[in-house]
Amino acid sequence: MRLSSLADYxxxxxxxxxxxxxxxxxxxxxxxxxxxxxxxxAQKLVSRLSTAGLxxxxxxxxxxxxxxxxxxxxxxxxxxxxxxxxIRMTTCVDAERHECALEGACQVRPHMSAVNGAVRGxxxxxxxxxxxxxxxxxGAQNWTxxxxxxxxxx
Amino acid sequence: MRLSSLADYxxxxxxxxxxxxxxxxxxxxxxxxxxxxxxxxAQKLVSRLSTAGLxxxxxxxxxxxxxxxxxxxxxxxxxxxxxxxxIRMTTCVDAERHECALEGACQVRPHMSAVNGAVRGxxxxxxxxxxxxxxxxxGAQNWTxxxxxxxxxx
DNA sequence: TGCCAATCGGAACGAATCAGTCCGATTGGA
DNA sequence: TCCAATCGGACTGATTCGTTCCGATTGGCA
Numbered sequence: 001m002r003l004s005s006l007a008d009y010x011x012x013x014x015x016x017x018x019x020x021x022x023x024x025x026x027x028x029x030x031x032x033x034x035x036x037x038x039x040x041x042a043q044k045l046v047s048r049l050s051t052a053g054l055x056x057x058x059x060x061x062x063x064x065x066x067x068x069x070x071x072x073x074x075x076x077x078x079x080x081x082x083x084x085x086x087i088r089m090t091t092c093v094d095a096e097r098h099e100c101a102l103e104g105a106c107q108v109r110p111h112m113s114a115v116n117g118a119v120r121g122x123x124x125x126x127x128x129x130x131x132x133x134x135x136x137x138x139g140a141q142n143w144t145x146x147x148x149x150x151x152x153x154x
Numbered sequence: 155m156r157l158s159s160l161a162d163y164x165x166x167x168x169x170x171x172x173x174x175x176x177x178x179x180x181x182x183x184x185x186x187x188x189x190x191x192x193x194x195x196a197q198k199l200v201s202r203l204s205t206a207g208l209x210x211x212x213x214x215x216x217x218x219x220x221x222x223x224x225x226x227x228x229x230x231x232x233x234x235x236x237x238x239x240x241i242r243m244t245t246c247v248d249a250e251r252h253e254c255a256l257e258g259a260c261q262v263r264p265h266m267s268a269v270n271g272a273v274r275g276x277x278x279x280x281x282x283x284x285x286x287x288x289x290x291x292x293g294a295q296n297w298t299x300x301x302x303x304x305x306x307x308x
Numbered sequence: 309t310g311c312c313a314a315t316c317g318g319a320a321c322g323a324a325t326c327a328g329t330c331c332g333a334t335t336g337g338a
Numbered sequence: 339t340c341c342a343a344t345c346g347g348a349c350t351g352a353t354t355c356g357t358t359c360c361g362a363t364t365g366g367c368a
Contacts, residue, residue, distance in 0.1 A: 001234050001273075003155065003243045005356065015262050027315070040358050047317055060365030061314050076269065080155055089157045108169050111285050115230065118279065122272035131265050159327065181344070194329050201346055214336030215343050309368100316363075326353075333346075338339100 007083045009037050010045050011131070014054065014079055018071040018128045027064035045083065052082030071128035077120055087120045161237045163191050164199050165285070168208065168233055172225040172282045181218035199237065206236030225282035231274055241274045 003011075016035050017026050032042035046065055049055040054074060055065045067074065081087055092100045092109050093116050100106065157165075170189050171180055186196035200219055203209040208228060209219045221228065235241055246254045246263050247270050254260065 001157065001161070001238050001241045007155070008244050012260065012262050019261070029315095038357075041356075043316075044318095044357085050316080057316065058365090059315055059363060061312090061367090062365075063315055065316095084155050087155045089155075090162050106166065107173070108166050108285050111280070115277065115280055118276035119273055122276045123269070125272065126265070126269055131262050183344095192328070195327075197345075198328085198347095204345080211345065212336090213334060213344055213346095215338090215341090216336075217344050219345090312365105312367085314364090314366100317361090319358105319360085321358075322356090324353105324355075326351105328349105328351085330349075331347095333344105335344080336342095338341080 003080065004084055006041070006045065007080045009041060010049060010079050010083045011076065013037060013042065013045055014049065014074065014128055015131045017055070017065070017067055018132050025064035025066055049079070049082050052078070054078060054082055071132060074128045075124045076126045077123040080123060087116065087123070089116045089119060157234065158238055160195070160199065161234045163195060164203060164233050164237045165230065167191060167196060167199055168203065168228065168282055169285045171209070171219070171221055172286050179218035179220055203233070203236050206232070208232060208236055225286060228282045229278045230280045231277040234277060241270065241277070243270045243273060
């Protein structure tokens with residue numbers, strides 16, 4: 001029940017990119033230098049985030065990357081899914097794979113998609129713009145789940 | 155961003171135990187037979203859940219386990235934390251460990267505890283009693299994050 | 309128009325964690 | 339006092355993750 005290091009790095013890197021949005025075109029090297037993430041790892045992340053459509057990359061001399069969308073419309077869920085793949089707490093969430101021995105008889109399975117949605121919603125409620133705000137924001141440290149839920153967009 | 159298999163199994167097993175709460179004293183063998191979880195794994199889970207205080211175990215002949223608390227007061231978060239340890243999305247959530255190279259300069263870190271609380275709240279909002287209800291509960295498949303947030307207890 | 313430099317994209321290696329299995333220690337009843 | 343059944347912890351194998359490296363592609367410049 002934790003974020004992978006790559007996803008963690010991706011959030012930090014996207015946050016850094018958001019602060020330079022529109023001003024300067026970043027590349028994997030500058031992002032690595034600014035965030036402290038090892039260069040090869042930063043390159044890998046840029047690749048994945050570009051494939052997912054969160055970053056726009058231009059190749060060649062003087063190329064680089066920039067946010068494909070405004071920071072407010074990029075959520076933590078987007079970043080996590082871009083790096084780790086779809087958010088699914090259990091394998092029985094998607095109807096395609098049938099690996100669980102219980103399957104139809106399982107009493108828990110019908111509730112899992114709801115739990116999955118709730119967790120994903122918690123991540124979708126936080127945008128890059130939120131992460132770029134002042135760290136000393138009052139109440140941020142004691143953010144309650146209820147208030148987080150209220151911030152879920154439509 | 156997924157539950158470990160052990161945590162997944164633990165939820166299924168606790169749900170099975172909840173259905174027999176008060177009626178019959180379960181043990182690792184019967185729980186294994188009922189859920190389809192391999193016996194050694196079920197034993198391991200019983201051990202961890204007992205240590206965490208979610209199950210009460212009695213040893214010796216005719217011994218077994220039973221829920222330590224009513225199903226309504228045992229949440230998914232309790233079970234997950236009993237098996238996987240504390241829920242923390244990133245290592246920088248707890249103030250004790252300082253492994254991140256950014257630390258104080260990190261713009262993202264102050265928000266992470268809030269995100270962590272939101273995700274944990276989503277899991278804390280679901281109790282064992284909820285999982286034992288009828289699977290065909292209306293709307294369960296389309297539970298929205300917003301409605302999940304509203305169900306978060308104080 | 310050809311060359312060069314800088315970048316992204318994918319593939320391979322090593323390490324760490326996790327899932328699963330087994331055996332010993334403890335306890336209650338006969 | 340002995341026996342049987344159970345929980346508790348330690349070990350091994352496999353999978354996944356994180357990191358690193360190299361090749362393919364592209365745009366600028368002479």
